[in-house]
Amino acid sequence: MNSLKKIGILLGLVVFVVSCQDKSKPNYQYMPNMYEPVGYETYEKVDFLPGQMEAMLPVENSIPRGWMPYQYENTIEGKEMARLMSSPLDSLQKEENLLKGGELYNIYCMICHGPQGKGQGTLVKREKILGVPSYADAARNVTVGTTFHTIQYGLNSMGSYASQMNTEEMWQVSEYVMKLKQDLTK
Numbered sequence: 049m050n051s052l053k054k055i056g057i058l059l060g061l062v063v064f065v066v067s068c069q070d071k072s073k074p075n076y077q078y079m080p081n082m083y084e085p086v087g088y089e090t091y092e093k094v095d096f097l098p099g100q101m102e103a104m105l106p107v108e109n110s111i112p113r114g115w116m117p118y119q120y121e122n123t124i125e126g127k128e129m130a131r132l133m134s135s136p137l138d139s140l141q142k143e144e145n146l147l148k149g150g151e152l153y154n155i156y157c158m159i160c161h162g163p164q165g166k167g168q169g170t171l172v173k174r175e176k177i178l179g180v181p182s183y184a185d186a187a188r189n190v191t192v193g194t195t196f197h198t199i200q201y202g203l204n205s206m207g208s209y210a211s212q213m214n215t216e217e218m219w220q221v222s223e224y225v226m227k228l229k230q231d232l233t234k
């Protein structure tokens with residue numbers, strides 16, 4: 049056999065093998081267990097489960113980890129009750145809590161309320177949102193409790209942040225807001 053023939057046969061073989069490939073179907077799997085998990089995949093269709101999906105709603109009255117039910121309702125009376133609450137966080141950890149609270153504040157609140165809590169955040173300066181108060185606004189009598197309450201439920205054009213932060217984090221931010229208020233009223 050001359051080498052041209054050999055090359056021809058080899059080329060033919062390659063074409064033969066490659067042409068069997070069908071990109072619209074999965075290829076042969078040698079060890080399917082390596083690819084297909086025995087457990088259910090997230091959001092997989094499962095006929096016998098409620099909703100026919102792997103993902104289910106939590107049982108009624110279940111509480112996410114790190115999140116405590118909040119006792120006061122989103123009413124004027126609820127807010128007045130909240131006004132009297134003090135922070136449950138350890139006062140010996142004040143420094144750490146303020147540090148963490150400050151970080152969270154800068155992420156979630158500063159854009160509207162401004163770095164010092166004067167109500168002059170970037171969105172206010174650009175006139176994208178109106179009516180953001182200073183924490184020192186005497187008429188509002190902002191306390192650590194009403195701040196927690198406001199983060200929990202939101203207030204008019206301010207949304208709730210209860211789904212972004214856990215209970216401890218909401219208190220940390222509230223303590224930080226109180227520190228800003230103190231500095232503003234110095």
Ligand code: HEC
Pocket residue numbers: 153156157158159160161177178179180181188190194195198199203204205206207209221222225
């Ligand atoms: C989208 C802009 C925006 C963001 C972000 C925002 N706020 Fe507000 N906030 C407002 C506005 C507007 C008001 C005034 C609402 C009203 O009185 O109608 C307000 C009011 C408040 C008040 C006063 C409530 C009272 O009792 O009168 C507090 C305290 C407060 N915000 C804290 C926070 C904290 C803490 C965060 C971050 C977790 C935050 N806000 C994020 C817009 C915002």
